[in-house]
Amino acid sequence: MDQIPVLELQALGREAQGKLLVADINLAVMPGEVLAITGASGAGKTSLLRLLNRLDEPTWGTVLLDGEDYRHMEVSALRRKVGMLLQQAYLFPGTVAENLRFGPLQQGKHISDDEVDKLLERVGLQGFAGTNVSRISGGEAQRVSLARTLANDPRILLLDEPTSSLDEANRLSVEDLILDVIHHNGMSCVIVTHDLAQAARMADRVLVLEAGRMLKVGSPRKVLHA
């Protein structure tokens, strides 16, 4: 039986202030799939990613989430289902636990101390619940950011160069952690990266963008070694 794509990009494009950022992207992301978006600086990678949870508005086309046009969905519900990690952690002032509780609180849900501990355990930060975010390292902050996104129980994870601000050791461990979490939760993932080796390590499929348009799409082996 054919699976329904989790995300289906239909002729998706965006123009802002007279500049073409993304044009005519048609693509489906299947359940459990990891798609890497790569390309040169300014190719439109982040611009495309930001269209997937409607953080920016498409000028053309749309995205279907589980077969439903996302423009007909409540935007806050959409963003909970399509979680996103930005390039930096951007934690809110306060404790790690307060950061983790932020997302569920937006729906009026309070997550218990046990649930906070479980989320922290999943990202390898046991015992950090009461720590103030001003006292944690860059790698730990990105892990908190991941746990904070997971607290919303998303179906899909969007990652915008999540390891670009980390050193080599942290980069590999955060990368492993992300893959582990995605596979463990059966989530789909779209990751923007300029690092081709990272794309090859993490993705099932790679999309190469050039000037906002699809240049190539296929398996990492086929696309990156072509």
Add this chain to the structure above:
Amino acid sequence: MLSQFFPTDLSLGIAQAVIAAIISLLVLLLSYWQRLSMEKEIFIALIRALVQILAVGAVLVFILQGPLWLGVIILLLMMWMAAREAARRVSGIPGAVRVTFYGIFLGSGAVLVVMTFLGVIKWQLESMIPVGSMVISGGMNACALALDRFRGEVESHTGQIEAGLCLGAESEKAVMPYVQKAFRSSLIPRINALRALGIVWIPGLMSGMLLAGSDPVIAALYQFVVMAMIFVASSLSAFISLHLIRRYIFSEADQLLLQSKHQLQK
């Protein structure tokens, strides 16, 4: 001493203005001596101030003899000009003038209407226009300060705001900390002014009343009334415009519009 040589009010006023201008020229000489290259700017500012205030005085001669509805129109015009001035702090945001006008109109306007209705401000042009201008100008400054701070806070925290939106927060919730900071910063100068009232400075209105021979206690009481009116009008104007501007920096789908410049660079 001057009154011995200038017996009429007009000639005395002109003589006083000339002496004030001569004293001001000292600053011009100081600028020349210190090579600040501000002589032209200082000279133009002095001349401009003299011409403007004389023009206002001349216009007031006619206006103060006019009907009361003229005062209402003048106050509305003042509000519009104040709104345009305050909106310059957030230029680039569509609808900024509308936001500041509603802020000043509702904030300062409400105070003026209530105080006139209660008889605190006399239903006379001589009272409505000067007191109204002070209240409106307070509203304008508070709006400008609040919106300027709000814009700065939003621009330097786009990451946190978008992180909030990505977690499913509504735009109002995502910018709430920055609305609070901007509102707080707009209140501080007014609170400081209330604290320093009478100790560090005696404001113009009370000074004017004293110079005109009023009882000092009456002058002090009226000064407090005006300061309180300015305080309330400033706070309301800033609060209203901050809550209105939020709608203009987000799209209907809770997308932060102020960030589009950064987006284009990616």
